[in-house]
Amino acid sequence: MQQLLMIEDDTRLAQMVGEYLERSGFGVSHAADAKAGLHMLTEPPTGAAPDLVVLDLMLPDIDGLEVCRRVRALPGDTGKVPVLMLTAKGDPMDRIVGLELGADDYLPKPFEPRELLARIRAILRRRTDGAPVPAKxxxxxxxxxxxxxxxxxxxxxxxxxxxxxxxxxxxxxxxxxxxxxxxxxxxxxxxxxxxxxxxxxxxxxxxxxxxxxxxxxxxxxxxxxxxxxxxxxxxxx
Known part of the structure; x- marks a missing residue:
């Protein structure tokens, strides 16, 4: 089962989306602030690093853009984990800066859980799929x-x-x-x-x-x- 880490301070939203993603076959861990999220990323409760991070940019302790930068600075495969940002609707600058810092995709709020699921699957599919190639x-x-x-x-x-x-x-x-x-x-x-x-x-x-x-x-x-x-x-x- 692929594991997702959601860093989102809106606990009601996180619970609703988490339950939806779990029904869709994912394991979901939730952190309500940036410090807890970074700790769960480096010391995952499941023992294995998450396959993808869903990161809200409006966090109470550390700005989500700074969190993205810190994630990308982590050593090894942990620093390469895909990041999908949740951004404030109508704020393209946050999206651009987030992509420049290394995020893989973004989704404006409010969003449909089905679209979030589709984007998560697309990102993960890009990591595993691909036509056979003649040379490594x-x-x-x-x-x-x-x-x-x-x-x-x-x-x-x-x-x-x-x-x-x-x-x-x-x-x-x-x-x-x-x-x-x-x-x-x-x-x-x-x-x-x-x-x-x-x-x-x-x-x-x-x-x-x-x-x-x-x-x-x-x-x-x-x-x-x-x-x-x-x-x-x-x-x-």
């Missing part, structure tokens, strides 16, 4: 992408990417030389459909560039095709 590791000059280990290195040095960002990079690398629209990229990773004026894909691309490019402002690996989307360059260092 893709190499582009000094850049290596290991599909099985889900790691990325440049000149042997590890690159820190979220689960979602890793999947985005793989989608582009597998189609090196082919221009992909934002819709095609989102569809390939089986995420939610792109909403009008939603720039989350651009935020993630910026984070990927910062991790794998020598100069993120003058990228050589992931190129922007204005008015269309992105292309992963075949010829690299």
């Amino acid at each position: 590791t893709m190499r582009f000059g000094s850049l290596e992408i290991d599909r099985d280990a889900r790691t990325v290195t440049v000149n042997g040095a590890p690159c820190e990417l979220t689960s979602y960002q890793f999947d985005l990079l793989v989608v582009l690398a597998e189609r090196a030389g082919r221009v992909l629209t934002r819709d095609q990229i989102m569809e390939a990773v089986r995420g939610r459909e792109l909403e009008a004026f939603d720039r989350s894909i651009d935020v993630h691309m910026g984070r990927i560039r910062a991790a794998i490019e020598a100069d993120a402002k003058n990228p050589k690996r992931i190129l922007t095709v204005r008015g269309v989307g992105y292309v992963f360059a075949k010829q690299q260092d």
Whole structure:
């Protein structure tokens, strides 16, 4: 059974959503504040780290964005746990900052539990699914992408990417030389459909560039095709 950690100070909402997710086959742990949530993440009551964190940004003790930053700073696989943010409706800046800090997706409040479930399943599916590939590791000059280990290195040095960002990079690398629209990229990773004026894909691309490019402002690996989307360059260092 996959385990979820919900960090949410609205106990009534957490109970309602938790019961819904449990009926859908998940194990759910709840923390009412950030400190308790971080403790449960590093010392899980079940003995195993959660498969995903549902994180509210409006917490009483520590801002949710700071919590996301601290999660990503944790060592090993714990720091790579997928994070789905619950954000205040109509506040796009929080969403953008959260994505820049390493969150995998966001959901504005109020929300339907069914949509939360769908997004959780989409994130977890991206971690486990995927068509068979002929080679375990893709190499582009000094850049290596290991599909099985889900790691990325440049000149042997590890690159820190979220689960979602890793999947985005793989989608582009597998189609090196082919221009992909934002819709095609989102569809390939089986995420939610792109909403009008939603720039989350651009935020993630910026984070990927910062991790794998020598100069993120003058990228050589992931190129922007204005008015269309992105292309992963075949010829690299």
